Each structure stands twice: as C-alpha cells, then as structure tokens.
Amino acid sequence: MAKKPLLEFTDKGIYCAKGKFYIDPWKPVDDAVITHAHADHAYPGNKHYLAQHFSREVLLYRLGDIQLQTVAYGEKVIKNGVEISLHPAGHVIGSAQIRVEHLGEVWVVSGDYKVEDDGVSTPFEPVRCHHFISECTFGMPVYKWKPQAQVFDDINNWWCNNLQNGVATVLVGYSLGKAQRILQNLDLSLGKVYTHGVIENTNEALRRNGILLNPTERITPDTNKEDARKGIIIAPPSSVGTTWMRKFMPYSFGYCSGWMAIRGAKRRRAADRGFVLSDHADWDGLINAISATDCESVYLTHGYTATFARYLNEGGYDAHEVHTLYGDDEEVDGAAAGVSLADDTPPQPSPEERELEEPSQVLFFKEGLGEASVNTEGEDMS
Ligand SMILES: [Zn+2]
Numbered sequence: 001m002a003k004k005p006l007l008e009f010t011d012k013g014i015y016c017a018k019g020k021f022y023i024d025p026w027k028p029v030d031d032a033v034i035t036h037a038h039a040d041h042a043y044p045g046n047k048h049y050l051a052q053h054f055s056r057e058v059l060l061y062r063l064g065d066i067q068l069q070t071v072a073y074g075e076k077v078i079k080n081g082v083e084i085s086l087h088p089a090g091h092v093i094g095s096a097q098i099r100v101e102h103l104g105e106v107w108v109v110s111g112d113y114k115v116e117d118d119g120v121s122t123p124f125e126p127v128r129c130h131h132f133i134s135e136c137t138f139g140m141p142v143y144k145w146k147p148q149a150q151v152f153d154d155i156n157n158w159w160c161n162n163l164q165n166g167v168a169t170v171l172v173g174y175s176l177g178k179a180q181r182i183l184q185n186l187d188l189s190l191g192k193v194y195t196h197g198v199i200e201n202t203n204e205a206l207r208r209n210g211i212l213l214n215p216t217e218r219i220t221p222d223t224n225k226e227d228a229r230k231g232i233i234i235a236p237p238s239s240v241g242t243t244w245m246r247k248f249m250p251y252s253f254g255y256c257s258g259w260m261a262i263r264g265a266k267r268r269r270a271a272d273r274g275f276v277l278s279d280h281a282d283w284d285g286l287i288n289a290i291s292a293t294d295c296e297s298v299y300l301t302h303g304y305t306a307t308f309a310r311y312l313n314e315g316g317y318d319a320h321e322v323h324t325l326y327g328d329d330e331e332v333d334g335a336a337a338g339v340s341l342a343d344d345t346p347p348q349p350s351p352e353e354r355e356l357e358e359p360s361q362v363l364f365f366k367e368g369l370g371e372a373s374v375n376t377e378g379e380d381m382s
C-alpha cells in the first residue's frame with residue numbers, strides 16, 4: 001500500500017492528518033496554521049490559530065477575539081509528532097511559508113510570496129523541501145516586474161507633477177501590504193501622507209505590533225482638503241469612484257497592482273496612472289523560487305495554474321494543479337470585509353470585468369505561453 005502523503009488537499013483546506021492541523025483552511029476547523037492575514041487565507045471560525053508574530057494584531061483586528069498563538073520565523077512547534085516552522089514569504093508584513101516535517105519528509109506551503117525585498121516585509125527565504133505547494137497568481141511569462149526603486153521613481157515624479165499642477169494625488173493600493181509598501185518607499189520630503197480609515201486601521205494594528213511605519217494622518221470629515229492636496233492620499237481599492245474620493249477633486253488618481261501590466265487594466269479602473277507593483281512573484285520569481293527549494297513535486301494552488309503546471313512538467317518537475325479557494329488579493333481588499341466604509345458603498349466590478357481580470361478566466365491569456373498582449377500604453381504605464 002502506498003504511503004499516505006504528509007499533506008493532502010481536502011474540501012476544508014490543506015490538511016496534515018498525522019499532525020491533525022490544517023493550513024489556511026476556508027472552512028472552520030479545530031487547528032489552523034495561517035500563512036498570512038489576507039482574507040482568502042485567514043478565515044474566521046477556527047478554534048485555534050498559529051501564525052507569525054507580526055501577523056498578530058492584524059489578525060485580531062480582522063478576526064476579532066480568536067485563540068491565537070504566534071511564533072518567530074524559524075521557531076519550531078510540534079503538533080502530534082509533526083514539526084512545523086514558519087519562514088519569511090516576503091509577501092506582506094508577517095507573511096510566512098509553512099514548513100512541515102515528519103520522518104524526514106518535508107513539505108512547504110508558500111501561501112502568497114514575492115522574491116523582491118520590498119523594504120517592509122521580512123524578505124523571502126527559499127526553504128528546501130521534497131514537495132512545494134505554491135501560488136502562481138502571475139504565472140505567465142508576460143509578467144515581469146521592474147525593480148521597485150524604478151516604480152517608486154515614477155510614483156514620486158507623478159506626485160511632484162501633481163503638486164506643481166495644484167491637483168490632489170490619490171494612490172490606490174490594498175490595505176495590508178501595498179499601503180505600507182507605498183508609505184515606506186515614498187519620498188516624504190515632498191509632503192505629508194494622508195490615509196483612508198481602512199488603511200489607517202491596518203497601520204495602527206501593525207504599529208501596535210511594534211512595526212515602525214512612517215507618520216500618517218487619518219482622513220476624517222474634518223480633514224482640510226487644501227492641506228491634503230499638498231500631500232498624498234493613500235486609499236484602498238474599495239474607495240475608487242466613491243463620494244469619499246470625489247471630495248478631493250480635482251485629483252490625479254493612480255493605481256498600484258500587478259494587473260496594471262495588462263493592456264486596458266488602467267482604463268477599466270478609470271485611473272489616470274497605472275503603476276505595475278505587485279506583492280506576488282512574477283514569472284521569473286516563481287521559477288527561481290521553485291528551483292531554490294530543490295523539490296521534486298509542485299502543487300499549484302491559485303493563478304495561472306494550468307499554464308504554469310504545463311511549463312513545470314515540461315521542465316522535469318512533477319507538477320499538479322489543485323483546487324483551493326485562495327483568490328486575488330491584488331484587487332480585493334480583505335480589510336474592507338466587516339469594516340464600515342461610512343457613507344461609501346464600494347463599487348463592485350461587473351461580471352464582464354471580473355472575467356477580464358481573473359487569471360483563471362482570461363481566455364486570451366490561456367491560448368499559449370508568451371502570446372499574451374503586454375501593455376503598450378507607453379508613458380502612461382511607465
Ligand atoms: Zn495574500
């Protein structure tokens with residue numbers, strides 16, 4: 001009889017029968033190990049949670065009064081004879097890959113990850129294993145990120161121009177991850193940073209956790225519009241097109257997302273500028289990360305799983321697509337769930353829009369490797 005694998009895929013999530021725990025389960029379980037605090041990985045309703053120290057306050061803020069144990073990167077926890085440790089994933093503050101070992105068999109669950117050091121999250125560290133469970137949100141060759149220093153040069157120049165033109169600068173990025181990455185990499189000699197309440201709540205949770213972030217000012221009904229125009233406003237995706245944003249007219253509105261690499265993505269969000277900035281690995285990043293694990297088999301949980309599995313299989317890996325409920329945190333802001341946006345109803349993309357944006361449904365991107373159209377809108381996308 002074949003030996004049962006140490007980790008298996010169930011309808012509740014990734015399960016370790018030997019250790020009796022789940023990793024990022026999407027249905028309530030007794031014992032959950034969490035890679036990071038985004039809503040598609042950290043669901044409410046579990047009896048016990050294990051996560052990295054820097055996720056602590058954000059998890060408590062998002063999930064309420066949960067039973068939570070936190071550990072440092074590399075610290076070992078034994079559950080029913082199975083050894084668990086968390087290792088930096090470089091995705092957002094506190095994000096971890098989960099390493100699971102029993103009788104010499106090693107599995108690593110990546111959660112979401114990126115390989116570039118963003119200056120905010122603990123940088124990604126490859127972990128050697130036999131079996132690697134990986135995301136591949138941007139698993140197409142067309143996705144190739146520029147170094148973040150170049151992207152922030154573009155952002156700072158755009159902000160500078162807006163200041164000269166007397167228009168407000170509104171920069172959109174999701175609240176856990178992108179918002180702090182923006183905050184820590186802006187040129188603050190240009191002006192002050194103002195934040196939407198959803199983002200400031202997350203910043204406050206991180207500060208309670210001991211994370212040092214640059215100073216910000218929460219936008220309230222009393223915030224002076226002229227003052228805000230002299231600074232920069234960081235806002236979540238859910239605020240786009242709302243009366244909250246219109247208060248700052250006239251403004252120039254920029255959007256930070258990996259999807260901005262796709263032709264037309266900027267236009268669909270009505271943004272003046274699209275900045276290609278992602279908290280996920282690009283094509284080369286995924287391939288390098290997988291290669292560095294020295295693994296035999298790869299299981300792909302979300303993103304362009306079919307394309308990427310085919311590529312890996314051709315390269316000699318034993319690669320599989322697996323069905324999970326992990327989604328697209330580049331666009332959907334987990335923090336918005338359960339948090340009041342006051343008088344603002346977040347606009348939802350139409351079904352047609354979702355179809356164009358979601359990797360699993362982007363038809364023309366599935367046709368073949370390298371055939372996807374890259375953005376050609378030139379200076380707009382810089
Ligand atoms: Zn995530």
Ligand SMILES: [Zn+2]
Pocket residue numbers: 038040041111112326327328329
């Ligand atoms: Zn995710």
